Amino acid sequence: MISETPDVIAATGQASMVDRLYDSVMNIYRNHTFRVTIQAIITVWAVITFTFFLIRLMPGNPIDVLVEQIMVAEGIPYQDAYDRVAASFDFDPDASAIDQYFDWFSDVLRLDLGTSITSPGTRVVDEIARFLPWTLFAVGTGLLVSFVLGIVLGMMMAYYRNSPLDHILSLFASFMTGIPNYIWGLLIVIVLGIQFNLFNVGALRGTYDVSTTPGFNLPFIKSAFEHAFLPIVTYVVSTLGGWMLNMKSSTMSVLNDDYVNVAEARGLKDSRIITAYVGRNAALPLFTQLTISIGFVLGSGVVIEEIFVYWGLGHYLFASITTRDYTSMQGVFVILVITVVFANLIADLTYGFLDPRVRVSGQK
Amino acid sequence: MNKRTLLTIAMVVAVALLAFAPLQAQDGAVLNVAWPYTVPPTGHFNTFAANGMVLGQYQDLHEPPLAVLLWASGEYEGMAADSFGWDADGNYVVTLVDGVTWSDGSAMTADDLMATFNLFRLRGDAVWASLTGIEKVDDMTVKFVMDAPSSLAERLILITNLRPASVYGDLADRAAMLEPGDEWDALLAELTEFRPEVPVSGGPYKIDPASITEANLMMDLNPGGFASDIQNFDQVRVWNGETEVVTPLVANEELWYITHGIPPTTEEAFSSQGIDIVRSGMNNGPGLYVNFAVYPLNLVEVRQAIAYAIDREQNGFVSLGESGVAVEYMDGMSDGLSEAWLSDETLDSLNTYSYDPDKATELLTSVGFSKNDDGVWVDDQGNTLSFELTFPQEFADWSAAAENVTAQLNDFGFDITARGVPFQQHPQEVYDGNFQMAIRNWGLGDPIPARSYLEAYNRYNGQGEVAGEAGSVGIGFDNNVSYSGGEINVFDVSNESAQGVDHDVQAALVTELAVSYNELLPAIPLWERYTNNALNRNFLSLPDVSDPTFANFGGGADNWMTYFILTGQVAPAS
Incomplete structure (x- = not known):
């Protein structure tokens, strides 16, 4: 019998503690949710760091841009305009980008996105809070309506494939998909608004009627919907075709599956087959697309918001880029990056809940 | 898809359409013009700082200029300045019009001139390259002290839009005591971050803060303000936006005058609608x-x-x-x-x-x-x-x-x-x-x-x-x-x-x-x-284009439209 010395026992105990710690760490790391969350955080950091430096590599700077604007608008000499702008901005175009980055990033970690360069003293968070809800409302509603309509029409196309209805809807969907949203926006304003005078172009501008009181009251909600109507219509018509064609394709592949044939053989009602068997399974891949699309919602409205003078985050980003307002731009990109990355993360994490096959497969 | 589903979809679409009732603009005695601005919180009411709601040449309507140069004659016509000129020592002396009040009730006096130019000094405006100081002579008069007379200095003084001492006086008084240095820089930062809660107007119209949207803002008649007693409109609506945004409004006749540069094809379309294109040399x-x-x-x-x-x-x-x-x-x-x-x-x-x-x-x-x-x-x-x-x-x-x-x-x-x-x-x-x-x-x-x-x-x-x-x-x-x-x-x-x-x-x-x-x-x-300002005379009555005032540059200082408004020559078309 070999007895162990206290040193050996202690060493063995330490080793087992290290092993346990290692196992614990590895278990945490092997946890899918933890791992993808960490990856998402690293991705966010990498992208916002990259965009920080990319933004500063853009030609021009906030001072130059405003100097040109003032000169053109007021007809004053360069020196006068420059003096005025330089005195107004707390911005040094010659400052080190590295120093600016560390200053900015330490603020971001404290959830402070800084202040606007071109409107000194105005917090970027306040500006984003001013514009973000309207983009979420208009683009989000448009996306939702377009998704639901696309699912329904896509299923109809698949069910009545090769029928005149399918041919007409397919042509319609291809046509809609081929025209960019800003063309739809211009057509709506010029043709419907000016040529046919179906609505008052000016009165529908803005996000709501200032005679109403913002809050949960009918006049304000009605006003908000009225003002958002044209942007929403534009978002719907410009994205509907894509959902329709995707849903048609997805549905057709599902229609060939055995369980659908079995369901029909069992004599189940069409409505039940459509909703519980075909629709649910065909829509699953599109749901992933929808989740990812939500991430892109925030940045997709730049031109539409300009055309309809419906100012949301897209307009704010556009104005920030035009004036080279670095902190404002950076603030928007932080929001966009976080939204896109975490929308993907949510899609990744929730797919198992929507599709039992994935969940079961994961358990095995 | 059964009939019930189709009916449901049709009802959803119908409800959405019913909810959308076309709005009608309410036009009484409202003058419709346009200038791009930024809405709060980015935009604000500090007209000394970037993104302040200056409104381009329409600043003249809420912060009146001291004078306007009539380019055809080369003569200045006083606005907020009642009299102005060189004294025997080669200094420039400006006396304000008596009896004008700001929208906050304070009287327009020499203190406003002092406040305006003291903050110009803090901001480093070019006029101070010619000035060695400013002196308040009496309640309505200020002397601009300079080493030698200069027509450039005269112009920079007279095209100034006056700001209220009741808003900026504290900052201006502190600025007057300082020389460039750390305190100066700190005060300059304070000025640029200063955000008046409401706009205070000394002109014929005042901005209604509650009316500001990204679409437009309203300026209401400002009783007591400069030239307010000779105005023919109750309100001015300033539409927001650049050329591509305001063009549909002009075509729709909701907007009657723009200074935005428009392409020749748009000019043709406007002309065919009976809208005048007014051209002035821009130098x-x-x-x-x-x-x-x-x-x-x-x-x-x-x-x-x-x-x-x-x-x-x-x-x-x-x-x-x-x-x-x-x-x-x-x-x-x-x-x-x-x-x-x-x-x-x-x-x-x-x-x-x-x-x-x-x-x-x-x-x-x-x-x-x-x-x-x-x-x-x-x-x-x-x-x-x-x-x-x-x-x-x-x-x-x-x-x-x-x-x-x-x-x-x-x-x-x-x-x-x-x-x-x-x-x-x-x-x-x-x-x-x-x-x-x-x-x-x-x-x-x-x-x-x-x-x-x-x-x-x-x-x-x-x-x-x-x-x-x-x-x-x-x-x-x-x-x-x-x-x-x-x-x-x-x-x-x-x-x-x-x-x-x-x-x-x-x-x-x-x-x-x-x-x-x-x-x-x-x-x-x-x-x-040359400018190609679109002017819809179906809605606006103002002097014929043969009037020499149209020689004035169509943007910035000396704008002919704001001159006509300040002199009561713009009215609704009969």
Whole structure:
């Protein structure tokens, strides 16, 4: 019998503690949710760091841009305009980008996105809070309506494939998909608004009627919907075709599956087959697309918001880029990056809940 | 899909359509104009700071100017200033109109003038380059103290829009006590971050903060404000947006007057609707700049040949239609300023560089250039005349001018490649001398000729150093020039021509500048930009376009529309 010395026992105990710690760490790391969350955080950091430096590599700077604007608008000499702008901005175009980055990033970690360069003293968070809800409302509603309509029409196309209805809807969907949203926006304003005078172009501008009181009251909600109507219509018509064609394709592949044939053989009602068997399974891949699309919602409205003078985050980003307002731009990109990355993360994490096959497969 | 599903979809669509009831604008006695602005919180009511809700020339309606220059006569007409002029000591004295009140109830007095100019000093405005101090003489009068009288200083004083001491007085009083240093910088930061809760107006209209949306804002009549008793409108609606945004509103007749530059096709559409297009010279336009460090562009014969080889009328018309008016006198300032400042004899002596390819050929041949087998000009060192021409790509009219110049010069035998550059970057490349040929502005929208000349001799010729671009050379033109009138430093003469108040002395200096520019062509003016303001007289009654006031520049200070409003000459059409 070999007895162990206290040193050996202690060493063995330490080793087992290290092993346990290692196992614990590895278990945490092997946890899918933890791992993808960490990856998402690293991705966010990498992208916002990259965009920080990319933004500063853009030609021009906030001072130059405003100097040109003032000169053109007021007809004053360069020196006068420059003096005025330089005195107004707390911005040094010659400052080190590295120093600016560390200053900015330490603020971001404290959830402070800084202040606007071109409107000194105005917090970027306040500006984003001013514009973000309207983009979420208009683009989000448009996306939702377009998704639901696309699912329904896509299923109809698949069910009545090769029928005149399918041919007409397919042509319609291809046509809609081929025209960019800003063309739809211009057509709506010029043709419907000016040529046919179906609505008052000016009165529908803005996000709501200032005679109403913002809050949960009918006049304000009605006003908000009225003002958002044209942007929403534009978002719907410009994205509907894509959902329709995707849903048609997805549905057709599902229609060939055995369980659908079995369901029909069992004599189940069409409505039940459509909703519980075909629709649910065909829509699953599109749901992933929808989740990812939500991430892109925030940045997709730049031109539409300009055309309809419906100012949301897209307009704010556009104005920030035009004036080279670095902190404002950076603030928007932080929001966009976080939204896109975490929308993907949510899609990744929730797919198992929507599709039992994935969940079961994961358990095995 | 069964009938119930289809019916549900149809009902959803119908409800959505019913919810959308077309809104109607309520137009009583409301004047509809436009200017781009930024909504709060980015936009604010501090008109000393960037993004303040100034509203361009419509600032005159809430912060009245001291005076307006009538360009046709060269005389100032007092607005908030009741009297103004030089005293025996060469200082400038301004007395305000009595009986005007700001919208917060305070009286408009000399304190407002003191506050305005003390904050100009803190901000580093150019007027303080001429001033040594300001003194309150009495409740309504302020003396602007300066070492020597200057017509430039007079202009900078009189075009000032007055701000209320009740809002800015505290900051201004503290500024008056300071000299540049840490406290000064801290106060400047405080000024730029200052956010008045409400706009205070001393003009005929006041901004209604509750009305501000990204679509438009309302300015209500401001009883007690300057000229408020002679207004014919109860409100002014300022529509927000740039050209592409306001164009549908003009077409829809919701907007009656815009100063935005519009393309020729839009002009035609507006004209067919019965909307007037009002054109006023803007004293500037695109010009062709060359880098004097690039041989042989530094040769005057080459620049003159280029001037002869370009059909400027064609260039102006393809770029901006009837608002692109070819420059005639080619002397560095607008034709209107030339006729105002130069004698007939001098005007007759100027070379107009009328389109003449043969003359251009003769000039190039005279310096030993010839064409090669490909029909491209080759200089005396054996190099083809191959250059890159850059231009700000977002400016549609300048882009068109650049493309047309390139085509015309290539037809003549040059080998030029045009390249668009983002508008934020393009001036920097010129400041840095990082170009061969470039389209930038000649002249400036200001009636003082010196300011036009300083664009070529200062801004684009090394001023980049001031703008933090140390070592910049710009176009590299030697300001010590020799011409038929002798040897002068054009930068110095430009500055001198804006000093003093003796018009004859100034005119003599301006003549030197004009003649030397015409001979040496430091830049080649292409065309003068005229405004193409859309004015719908179906809704607006104001003087006929033959009124000399329309000679005033259509944007910035001295705007004719705000002059007509301040003098009660704009009314609803009957």
